[in-house]
Amino acid sequence: MSFLEGFKFRRKDTRIHKLDPRTKFIIVVVYTVLSLIFFNVIPLFILFLSTIFLIYMAESMNEWKKTIRGMFFFLTIIFILNFISISQNKIDYSLAMVLRFLTLTSIFSFFFLTTTPDELALAIEASGISRDYSLMFTMSLRFVPTLAKDLQTIMDALRSRGLELEKGGFIQRIRNYTYVLVPLIVYEIRRSLMIAEALEARGYGATDKISTYFELRMKRIDYIITVIAIIITILVILLKIYGMLPSWLFIKISNI
């Protein structure tokens, strides 16, 4: 089924994929912080290049290229809107904002391309969030394809009664969506009662301590990467506050 395409995680055997999800999350946070404190082209360009390097290490260049290609229109909008609303340093500033957006998108896709939902759930649990919530997360993931089928069934049922979902004016279409959503939600609320019964029948919540099949363990490389990433971030922030960053970082493209 084509709509399950998005759920295919390509398990690859690279160093990046083997990292602990928590380490990867710290990398994402570090990149977000760093890209938000700079407004200049060169530092953001360096950040962007390093994200490409990370994605290359994870052997996910093809997936990443697809994302970037889809964003092209959007990047143009960002550039134009900034170009209009800024009075000085137009080109530099707009370019910097495009690069910042590219960096943020790349680093987030890096995280989600290399982390499976199972790992994500384990990481959520390991970071101290209650088991109820991590179960909720994995359960929602599991039910998305089921829900998609229900949605399809309801739309087919409505079509067989002669409702044309894709036709009509704007208001008619909006009304059509309410025809789809009401039975869907009512049906799913009832389904949730069945799920609750199934959970209780399997003894959910009977014991406090549970054992898991997979366990997350931080390896030495995870600790090293985490420490380095945090040190670099703090260093850059301190240098920026005290104005001690090298001046070539702030050269304007339009002056060259």
Add this chain to the structure above:
Amino acid sequence: MKTQKIALASIIAATYASLVIFLPVISFYAWQIRIADALLPLSTILGIPAVIGVTIGCFIGNLFAPWGSFGLIMLDAIGGSIANLIASYIAYRIAYNKNRLLRLVATLCEIIIVTIIVGSYLTYIFSGKIDLSPTFIATILGIFTGSVISIGVIGFTITEAIIKTLYSKNK
């Protein structure tokens, strides 16, 4: 937490996510009408599980939205979840188990909260600052229109319809 609430929250999350994923045409432009947002006012009748559901659902939905549709999805996953959490929680505080007028007020609050939060973080990402620039106004106006249709019109209508259906059966 009771199992029933866990099940309800995850089902609502799955519903939200599948609406984001499988009705993608009007979901993913900068000026978006996100039909899934119609689930936000549900917290006024279903309570906390709906609040958690729309939060997780927004995260998952953005995560698994078809690749290449828009790069915005990754940032939306976190920002949108926060917006949904705050909006639906406030709606829950205003109108949980109360009358229709309060539900309408709660829905209006949700529209405003979602517009402000999503509009601000999108503008910040676009232009690095939040002020009354054309970028900000364009973003805010776009999101406001989308939210009025999805949360206000569709959301409020289905909430009222669901109350009618549920009160006669199992609530």
